[in-house]
Amino acid sequence: MEQQKGASTFGMWVFLLTELMMFGGLFASYLIYRLKFYAAWEAGSSSIDVHWGFINTLVLIGSSFTMAMAVWAAQKGDKNKQVMFLIGTMILGAAFLGIKGIEYKAKYDECHIPGHIIGKAFNASGGCMADGKVTGDIAKEFMEHQAEIHKPVPEAFAKQTADQTQIFFSFYFAMTGLHAFHMVIGLGLLGWLTLRASRGEFSGQYFTPVELGGLYWHFVDIVWIFLFPLLYLINRTHG
Amino acid sequence: MSTAATTVKPVMPAKHYLNDNYGIRSWLLTKDHKRIAILYLCTITFFFFLGGMFAALIRLELLTPEGDLFHSDTYNKLFTMHGVNMIFFFLIPSVPAVLGNFILPIMLGAKDLAFPKINLLSWYIFIVGAGFGLAALIGGGVDTGWTFYTPLSTGYVRTPVIVLAVGILIAGFASIFTGLNFIVTTHRMRAPGMTWGRLPLMVWANYAASLIMILGTPVIAITLILVALERGFHIGVFDPKLGGDPVLFQHMFWFYSHPAVYIMILPGMGVISEIVTCFSRKRVFGYTFIAFSSIAIAVFGFVVWAHHMFVAGISTYSALVFSLLSFAVAIPSAVKVFNWTATMYKGSVSLETPMLYALAFIGLFTIGGLTGLFLAALGTDIHIHDTYFVVAHFHYVMVGGMVTAYLGGIHFWWPKMTGKMYPEAPAKLAALITFIGFNLTFFPQFILGYLGMPRRYHAYPPEFQVLNVLSSAGASVLAVGFIMPLVYFLWSLKFGEAAGDNPWDAKGLEWQTTSPPPTHNFHEVPIVTEDPYNYGEEANVVH
Numbered sequence: 122m123e124q125q126k127g128a129s130t131f132g133m134w135v136f137l138l139t140e141l142m143m144f145g146g147l148f149a150s151y152l153i154y155r156l157k158f159y160a161a162w163e164a165g166s167s168s169i170d171v172h173w174g175f176i177n178t179l180v181l182i183g184s185s186f187t188m189a190m191a192v193w194a195a196q197k198g199d200k201n202k203q204v205m206f207l208i209g210t211m212i213l214g215a216a217f218l219g220i221k222g223i224e225y226k227a228k229y230d231e232c233h234i235p236g237h238i239i240g241k242a243f244n245a246s247g248g249c250m251a252d253g254k255v256t257g258d259i260a261k262e263f264m265e266h267q268a269e270i271h272k273p274v275p276e277a278f279a280k281q282t283a284d285q286t287q288i289f290f291s292f293y294f295a296m297t298g299l300h301a302f303h304m305v306i307g308l309g310l311l312g313w314l315t316l317r318a319s320r321g322e323f324s325g326q327y328f329t330p331v332e333l334g335g336l337y338w339h340f341v342d343i344v345w346i347f348l349f350p351l352l353y354l355i356n357r358t359h360g
Numbered sequence: 361m362s363t364a365a366t367t368v369k370p371v372m373p374a375k376h377y378l379n380d381n382y383g384i385r386s387w388l389l390t391k392d393h394k395r396i397a398i399l400y401l402c403t404i405t406f407f408f409f410l411g412g413m414f415a416a417l418i419r420l421e422l423l424t425p426e427g428d429l430f431h432s433d434t435y436n437k438l439f440t441m442h443g444v445n446m447i448f449f450f451l452i453p454s455v456p457a458v459l460g461n462f463i464l465p466i467m468l469g470a471k472d473l474a475f476p477k478i479n480l481l482s483w484y485i486f487i488v489g490a491g492f493g494l495a496a497l498i499g500g501g502v503d504t505g506w507t508f509y510t511p512l513s514t515g516y517v518r519t520p521v522i523v524l525a526v527g528i529l530i531a532g533f534a535s536i537f538t539g540l541n542f543i544v545t546t547h548r549m550r551a552p553g554m555t556w557g558r559l560p561l562m563v564w565a566n567y568a569a570s571l572i573m574i575l576g577t578p579v580i581a582i583t584l585i586l587v588a589l590e591r592g593f594h595i596g597v598f599d600p601k602l603g604g605d606p607v608l609f610q611h612m613f614w615f616y617s618h619p620a621v622y623i624m625i626l627p628g629m630g631v632i633s634e635i636v637t638c639f640s641r642k643r644v645f646g647y648t649f650i651a652f653s654s655i656a657i658a659v660f661g662f663v664v665w666a667h668h669m670f671v672a673g674i675s676t677y678s679a680l681v682f683s684l685l686s687f688a689v690a691i692p693s694a695v696k697v698f699n700w701t702a703t704m705y706k707g708s709v710s711l712e713t714p715m716l717y718a719l720a721f722i723g724l725f726t727i728g729g730l731t732g733l734f735l736a737a738l739g740t741d742i743h744i745h746d747t748y749f750v751v752a753h754f755h756y757v758m759v760g761g762m763v764t765a766y767l768g769g770i771h772f773w774w775p776k777m778t779g780k781m782y783p784e785a786p787a788k789l790a791a792l793i794t795f796i797g798f799n800l801t802f803f804p805q806f807i808l809g810y811l812g813m814p815r816r817y818h819a820y821p822p823e824f825q826v827l828n829v830l831s832s833a834g835a836s837v838l839a840v841g842f843i844m845p846l847v848y849f850l851w852s853l854k855f856g857e858a859a860g861d862n863p864w865d866a867k868g869l870e871w872q873t874t875s876p877p878p879t880h881n882f883h884e885v886p887i888v889t890e891d892p893y894n895y896g897e898e899a900n901v902v903h
Contacts, residue, residue: 128474128548135540135574143578146612150586150597158603235602236594285603291595295586 126329133333137340140303144344147299151292151351158289159356160282164263165289166356168245170227174353177220178345184213185342192335195318195328203318203331210338211311214304221301228290231257235291243290245283259283266359296348303341310334370860372779376876391476392879394777397462399483404450404458405846407490411445414438416839419801419832427819435818436503437519443506448528449490451762452620455627456573457486457538459769460566462777464542466870466877467560469551469886474544478537486534492527496520505816507617510598510609514590522591525584532577535623539573542566551869553888560868560892561650565630568654572619572626572661580616583609607672614665622661624758625725626654628765629696632718635772636700638866639715640707643893646699653692660689670741679738686736693729697722712864713787717768720795724760728753731806746816749809755802767794767845774849775859779876782852786844794841800834867893 155162191206229240232249236242241249246260260276260283267274274282314334317323323331377394387395418438421429430438465473473479496502499520504513513521546559546567586597587609596602598609637644644650666674666682700722709715731753734740744750775781804827809815813824820828862871873882 124548128544131547132475132478132540132544135543136536139536139540139574139578141578142575143582146579146582146615147586150608150612153605153608157605161603235596238593288596288603291589291597291602291604294595295589295597299582299585 122327129329129333130336133336137336140340144296144299147292147296148347148351151296154288154292155356158285160263160278161285162289162356163358164259164282165286165293166353167266167358167360168231168233168257168259168262168286169293169353170224171353171357171360173220173224174349177217178349180213180217180220181342181345184210184217185339187213188335188338191314191318192328192331195323195331196325198324200318200321203323204315207311207315207318207331211308211315214308214311218301218304218308221297225294228294233257233259233286233290235287235294243287245286246280259286262360269359293352296352300341300344300348303344307338307341310337370858370863372858373874373876373878375878376779376874377879378778378876380879389480391472391480393461393465393473393476393479394877394879396479396483397458398777400453400457400461400486403483403487403490404453407445407449408842409846411442411450412839412842414442414445415835418442419835421818422820422828423832425820425822425825425828430818432818433503436505436816437501439816440502440505441497444493444502444524444528446758447506447620447624448531449493451624451758452531452535453486453538454624454762454766455631455769456542456566456569456623457482457534459631459766459773460542460562460627461538463773463870464563464566465545465549466873466881467563467868468545468549469554469869469882469888470545470549471880471882473541474549475537475541479541482534482537482541485537486531489527489529489531489534492523492530496524496527499523507613508584508587508609509613510587510590510606511600514587514598522588525588529581529584532581535573536577539570539577542570543574546570551886551888555888557648558888558890558892559651560630561633561644561647561654562627562630564651564654565626565628565633568658569623569626571655572623572658576616576619576623576662579612580620583612583616586612607669607674610669610672611666614668615662618665618668619658619661621754621758622657624762625765626657628721628762628769629654629693631765631769631772632700632721633696634866634868635714635718635768636703636722637893637895638772638864639712639718640704640709641895642703642707643891643895644699645702645705646695647892649695650699653695656692657689660685660692664689667736667741670738671745676738683736683738687733690729690733690736693725697726697729711788713782713784713791714768714772714864716788716791716795717764717771720791721761721764721768724756724764724798728756728758728761731756743812744809746814747809748805748813748815751815752802752805752809755805760798760802764794764798767791770845770849772864773870774852775863776870776875776877778853778856779859779874780852780856781859781863782845782856783848786848790841790844790848793837793844797834797837797839797841801831801838802834804828804830804834867895 187206187209191203191210194202194206228234230251232241232244234240234243245257247255247258249255249257260279263282264274264276264279311334314331317330377392387399390396417430418435421427421435421438427435461473461479465471502519502521502524504517504519504521508521508525546563589595590597590599596604598604598606600606633644633650664682664686666678667686670679731749735744735750735753771782771787808824808827811824813820859875861874864871869886869888872886
């Protein structure tokens with residue numbers, strides 16, 4: 122059993138390494154484009170709502186805490202606490218996804234979804250109508266901000282920067298989308314673990330699935346810990 | 361041969377993994393790595409012949425200088441589907457998923473791989489991925505080249521690129537799970553006494569290939585996801601109109617696809633190590649060097665990707681660095697070739713069919729590898745990039761190298777896998793025909809490339825016709841060489857002689873158990889006390 126636990130844990134770490142390589146490809150491309158379109162990265166990052174991102178970060182860290190508690194409870198063989206903490210983790214995970222939904226809806230309203238297949242055509246330089254108001258005008262925000270810091274830019278440059286934010290948003294959706302996809306899978310895994318825990322399958326002798334599920338969940342959390350600063354914080358100049 | 365063979369004819373064991381359980385469910389829901397290997401064998405053989413059919417059509421078109429057999433767009437589909445089927449649905453799984461799956465646990469003295477259910481899952485994932493590939497084929501086939509360069513693939517063609525990209529991405533996960541399984545098994549499930557220094561070189565080779573599988577395949581996964589997103593939703597990661605960079609796609613694609621070629625060749629090199637030592641009756645020369653050269657190839661393989669992009673607009677300085685590293689990656693492969701030949705020196709070489717394939721490998725892989733150096737040198741690459749020289753180079757290493765090693769391995773372990781011997785005379789003939797056909801097909805292509813014939817063109821200047829006709833003639837001979845094993849292996853299942861435990865009198869744990877092995881591989885857990893390949897030493901059977 123000991124050898125099986127060692128082998129399974131090792132296997133899970135190897136799998137997480139592959140996940141790291143997959144997200145790594147996206148991170149590498151993000152960094153390359155950030156160097157190429159620095160102004161657009163600033164403008165795009167400033168336009169997404171940092172408050173929701175911050176709340177999501179707290180939610181996810183909280184869910185990692187409940188997950189760790191679930192592993193501890195499984196190790197102790199406490200069935201009720203296991204189920205409670207696992208369900209708690211799932212609730213927090215679902216909350217995260219819900220908030221992401223709110224953010225995505227805001228992007229939809231502001232015409233900031235790249236391409237023209239989903240929602241309205243991408244438009245970051247004025248003219249995106251939602252509820253009768255014009256919203257999501259990154260060109261205007263960029264010009265205003267630049268004027269405030271006494272480094273005014275011509276309108277053509279502001280428009281170009283706003284157009285280039287389409288690439289930023291491509292990365293925003295690809296990275297958070299892939300992350301959200303992994304969270305959905307994680308929720309499924311947690312549901313299965315909750316079912317097994319409620320049947321009393323885990324104890325001090327055998328709690329490997331909970332531990333491995335925990336490893337996966339923590340990994341998804343860590344990816345977000347990197348995503349949040351990269352997308353919301355480091356390029357932000359205002360807002 | 362063992363002395364017992366003169367007095368007692370070998371018989372099949374009464375119970376073994378093939379007759380332990382009957383019925384389709386026992387196969388489709390098996391957790392036995394040996395049965396999963398057979399499942400993979402059947403699947404990839406199908407894709408080999410499918411890819412081969414596309415090759416036949418290509419060579420038919422190229423018999424005449426005009427593009428008269430197929431429309432140019434159709435020709436694009438032919439070489440794309442040839443490449444995709446051969447690389448992703450045949451070569452990448454070939455030795456690891458068939459021979460590795462079957463033989464690795466037995467070589468380690470284990471009952472199975474670390475995660476048997478994941479092993480079965482890997483086959484199903486492969487089937488789903490391959491199914492998408494077939495769907496793309498039925499949907500008209502893709503015409504972007506197996507390299508899917510953007511923005512052609514993301515914005516301009518009307519072929520089912522997304523379906524095929526998704527299929528490859530899914531099949532990639534099958535590869536990841538196989539690699540993960542091999543790594544954990546090698547670390548955690550060796551029999552008592554089987555230290556790292558006693559591992560057969562087949563295990564080292566598969567381990568190194570598995571490292572590449574788990575590190576590289578996720579990158580192609582995300583690249584293909586981005587291609588699908590860009591094509592489906594028009595986001596602009598690689599699209600120049602939106603500020604994206606098409607060369608970024610090339611970097612990401614080749615970051616996996618170059619190590620992928622080492623995924624393909626390393627397990628084959630492991631097979632050759634096993635065969636050469638057995639048929640020279642001599643321990644492998646430089647075991648440590650061969651083992652570490654496998655790891656070195658895996659590591660170096662990750663830092664040479666941009667040698668596919670020398671004329672894509674990368675800076676001369678970075679091209680210089682990649683060129684230098686590409687020269688370096690040839691060194692560990694050369695170490696292996698020298699060690700194999702040194703193993704044969706003063707050995708007692710016998711030319712059974714597996715050895716014929718191994719010898720062919722050593723020669724053809726050397727040619728293929730050395731011509732890679734012409735391509736790695738910046739100056740010459742300007743002239744021969746995207747010509748038939750490249751096509752000839754990679755076919756020498758992949759077909760003359762990898763497929764030859766795969767066939768050699770199948771012949772070597774066929775008695776172990778099925779309990780039957782294949783007929784030696786037709787097998788030797790097939791090996792010879794394959795060798796002749798292969799060289800006739802691909803050697804003229806070196807010359808064609810040097811003379812300037814571009815690849816992926818269905819029409820060419822008339823002065824190239826003679827060489828093209830030679831190449832197509834060779835292809836028909838090669839086809840015969842490949843079909844023959846299909847016929848006689850199937851024949852041997854019913855009419856072949858029983859092989860006995862160790863028809864080659866080889867060292868290695870797999871030969872200490874019955875042919876075919878029992879479901880749990882060994883009747884008792886083996887304990888390893890000797891170094892591997894102790895040919896020529898006093899009797900020291902491992903128990």
